[in-house]
Structure formats: C-alpha cells, structure tokens
Amino acid sequence: MTGRISNETELIQTYLAPLAAGYSGAFGLHDDAALIASEPGFDLVVSTDPIIAGVHFFANDRAEDIAWKALAVNTSDLSAKGAAPLAYTMALAFPEAPEHSWMAAFAGGLKEAQAAFGCHLIGGDTDRTTGPLSISITAFGRVPKGQMVRRGTAGVGDHVFVTGTLGDAALGLEIHRDPSRFQSHLPASDLRFLVGRYLRPSPRVEMAAVLRGFASAALDVSDGLVKDAGRLAALAGARAEFQLSLLPLSAPARQLIAKDGGHMTALLGGGDDYEILFSVPEARIADFQKALKSVRIPIAEIGVIVAGQGVAVLNERGQPVEVGAGGYDHFK
C-alpha cells in the first residue's frame, strides 16, 4: 500500500491489530477496552512514559527506531521494578495521517521490540493533533505478590550498582544531532554504537529476577545518574556517594571523554541511558555476587549509600567533583 492512511479503522486493523495477536484480552483491538486477567499470586506493575517528537526523539528519526524507543522506555521502568513485561496500551497522536510505509515501519519496530521484551499491544487510541507526533504507552508487567522493587527503600550501608554503561545515550544524541562534529574523533562504527544507544535503548528485562531477589531499591537511569540517584537518595533520607573511577564507560565514550573532558557531563548528567541503578544491602552482597554469574549484562559497583543527603561523585583523591544540578527535566 502506498500513500496516506485514510482512516482510523484501517490504521488499527492493518498495522496495529497484528501486534495484539496472541493476547486474548486484546480482543483483536476490536473493543473499547482490554482485559488483563488476574493471575493468582502476582501483582500488576504499571508504568506510563510518553515520547513526543522534538522532546524525546526527532520527527525524522526512522519510524522503527521511534517505535522501539516508545516501548523500551516503558519496559525499562517495569524491569527496574522487578516486573516481567506483559502488555501495553498505546495512544498515538499524529500531526497528519501517516504514510502506509511509515506506519508499516513503525509497526515493524514495535513487533521487534515486543518480541525482545516479551509483551503485546492490547489497546489504545489514535488521534490527530495540531502538535507533534506523540506516542503514549502505558505498560504492564507482572511481579510475584509483594515483590515489586521500590525506589525509596535503600538503606545506609547498602552498596550501589548500575547495569551497562553510562553516558552513551547523551553522547549518541550529540552525534545524532551533528555527526560532522565527531567524524574526526571516532571510527564510524563507534559513532554508530553511541547513536544506537540513544535511538535504541536496551531495557534490562533480564535484571528483573535479580532485582527482586537482592535489591533494596532500584530505578532506571532515564534523566541522568546524578538526578536519578538523587531521587533514590532523597526518598531513603540518605546520601549516595559514587567513585568517579568506578562509573562504567563504554570504550567509545571513554575515548570521547579523553579527547574532551567536557563530555564528562554526559556521564554524570546525561539522560536516556535506561540502565538500572540499584542498591544491595551489605548482608546480601555475597549471595548477590553469586547470582550475578548467570546474568549476561555487565554490572558495576559504583558507590554506597551513606548518612547525609544528596549525591556526591568522588575523584581519586576522595574529593567531590562538580555535579551541578545534573540531569534532564523534560518539564522545563
């Protein structure tokens, strides 16, 4: 099919209904509402995180990347809470009726993400808007009853860990905005890696069970390490102290920072990494380390929760480095 999609029914039944196949409570997207059957012994975790063109992505990004990101940012929240992705609803607002080719690519990106994360589209809505394209996903995950991992329950003395590497997405965003600025700094494959970390975040779905088993608190790093750690610390009534030298960097990010120390802000305050920051009580560390052997993603111990308030990042001389307000406020 070529040209623009002519009405909502066509859009839903051609491109979205196939994404609901396999989940009976989606009713093929033919009803006003979806059904999530109760599963004895499990609670439902709910996260909602819309993405808007010009705010969270660029309107001319590839449709399949936009789709992936829309679902990934929500799945990331579920993973940080120890929940296994189950389903999602999606409300789309289009500035103009999309082309068939765009919508096919968008549905393809969702299909790929669904398969990677293990969930189905179960409902939603489409509208036209005078504003930019916006994709509002609400995602649902299952967690064994009473085991959702909270954000504000870290304790003084807990060790702090983070998955993957930090700052890649913020650097990737800079490169994505103006690739020419960076062409002489890194090989093309490294630039692509960093841009990919911005465009296609990897929610840490496989961390859910480990977090349920060992984390005293967790959240995903979506607005930057300093800002998100500040939230974790504030709710715990404590202070998060990190060692700068322990913060995990990808090789390309390390190279960029070595060339220009200004890029360090990406490490401390850059958003969009969607890694998981979590705390583990001292008494559980040994068992936690054993459990990590079956986890394939890298996990770095980066600091500790101490009495006090705020967030400090200490250099090799034990002195706090300037972290500023840090982080990104999508509201400002």
Place this chain on the structure above:
Amino acid sequence: MTGRISNETELIQTYLAPLAAGYSGAFGLHDDAALIASEPGFDLVVSTDPIIAGVHFFANDRAEDIAWKALAVNTSDLSAKGAAPLAYTMALAFPEAPEHSWMAAFAGGLKEAQAAFGCHLIGGDTDRTTGPLSISITAFGRVPKGQMVRRGTAGVGDHVFVTGTLGDAALGLEIHRDPSRFQSHLPASDLRFLVGRYLRPSPRVEMAAVLRGFASAALDVSDGLVKDAGRLAALAGARAEFQLSLLPLSAPARQLIAKDGGHMTALLGGGDDYEILFSVPEARIADFQKALKSVRIPIAEIGVIVAGQGVAVLNERGQPVEVGAGGYDHFK
C-alpha cells in the same frame, strides 16, 4: 501560590500527589511505577483515551472541566464494559509551564471526578510539548472474572437500549462555540444544560452491574449513535435498526430540533454523549426490566438487532432516514 510552576517535582507533589492519597499502590507518586494488587476473582479492564486541546476540548475551557472530561471519557469506557473504576494513570503534556491557579483548578476537577466515579490517580508523567495541551489517561476497572461486557457479541433478535439522552453534547458544542447564535432559541438555563453535557459528560458508572447481568453487548456512544451502533452491528455480523421516534432527546434538544431540523444530525451523528448503547437478549428482557427499577438513570429501548448489516433509523412510516456516514472520526 501565584505565577507559573517551576518544575516537575513541584507540580507532582503539590497538585497530583494528593489525588493519589488513599491508594497504597500509588506510593504517593514517588516511584517509577504503580502497583495494582491482584484481587482474586476479578479481572482488570483497561481503557486509554487521551484528550487534546483543539481536538477534544478548547484550550481556554475551564481547567476543572478539562480535568473532569479527561477522566470521564475513560471511566465511560469502563462502565460500558461492566467494570467498576479503580485507578488511572495520567500523562500530561504542556505547551508551557502552567500557572499555579490553573493547576489547582485542574487538580480540583480531577478530585471531584475521582470522588464521583470512585477511583484514584496512581501514576503518570509530565512533559513539555511544542504542541497543544494533551491529557492521556489510562483507566483501570475491576470486573468479576469472565464478566467483562464485550462490544461484538450482540445477537439477532436482541433488543437495543441506550442510557440518558442523545445529541445533547453535539448541540452543546455548537452553543459553546458560538453562544450568540442560540440565545434567541432557548432559555439560558437550557443552553447551560446542553453546554454542560458537552463539557462534563456523566459516565454511567451505576450501569456496570446491570450490564454485566443482562447485556449481550455494549459500548459507549462517543462518536455518535450511527457510527458506534455500526461498530456493534458489524462485529455481530448483523444490522441495528432503530426507531427514530424512540431515540431519547432531552427537552432542550427537542426544542432546538423543532426549531431547526438540521440539528437532527446531532441526534444521529453527534459525538461526546458518553451514553451507553447495549443489547439485551429477548429471553432476558423481563428480568432486565425488573432490575431497571433500582437504576436511577433513564433507559430507552430504541431498536433491535436484525439479520443484515449496517445501521438503519426508521421514521414513523417505517422508512429509513438518511444517516450518512454519521459520526466523528478523531483521526481524520
């Protein structure tokens, strides 16, 4: 507080967190996600229906009315499915940081709606957008296991009913757009009634139990009678036939239509009524009529499901009146 809200934390903790009080799984809006505890014997019904300034409401409508409508349109879907409202998430996208006074009124409207419908805010997100104000609510309701009322399960021979009155909201929208056009047609109180039906739809929360008990199919009339009945009929592989004389009109709507027959389009195709259209099998009619005695809202029998396809509205001579495509497509 005067002036504009300066950051997301202030907005959430000052205005939104109080709306989450009383629902433990909302965690005071302090976490990345909310928890809906499983309730043995109940399924969860999920509906998502955003509203956007310039599409579903006017940007200068009163904040409390916008808030009411945002929650009402979602609660309406739950009621039509036989579910009792439980909770909702809300993603807000603002073209500029709102004034404290606006946000206080908005939260006030939500508080009023929550109390009327019986649900709590449990999570959400706020963003800035280059587009219009948008409010994306996903609402959750509980229904006894296996009892969700579907849209596509009407049978030939079923009687068709509708709650309340039809067309008021579409007329109210016309009056709201240009009150001067109507000042000589109706008393001010009648004009206010119709505008109120547009601004403040009444989800038929009290219908849920009756629908579960007797309805073979149901949906809410949000895009106009002909269009929504067409959906119900198409999924049933049948035809909906209505008697024009039986379609329920409020006294003000009846007066306006008497003055100008063109207003009849509001009755057949006008959106935003949020009444419930449902079918009851012949064999259940007697018991259904008895059960209605305890329902306080008016319910009209307006037609029947017959073999065939499409929707017909018959005049007193049994001839179909022109219904056109009917209804509103927010996507077009």
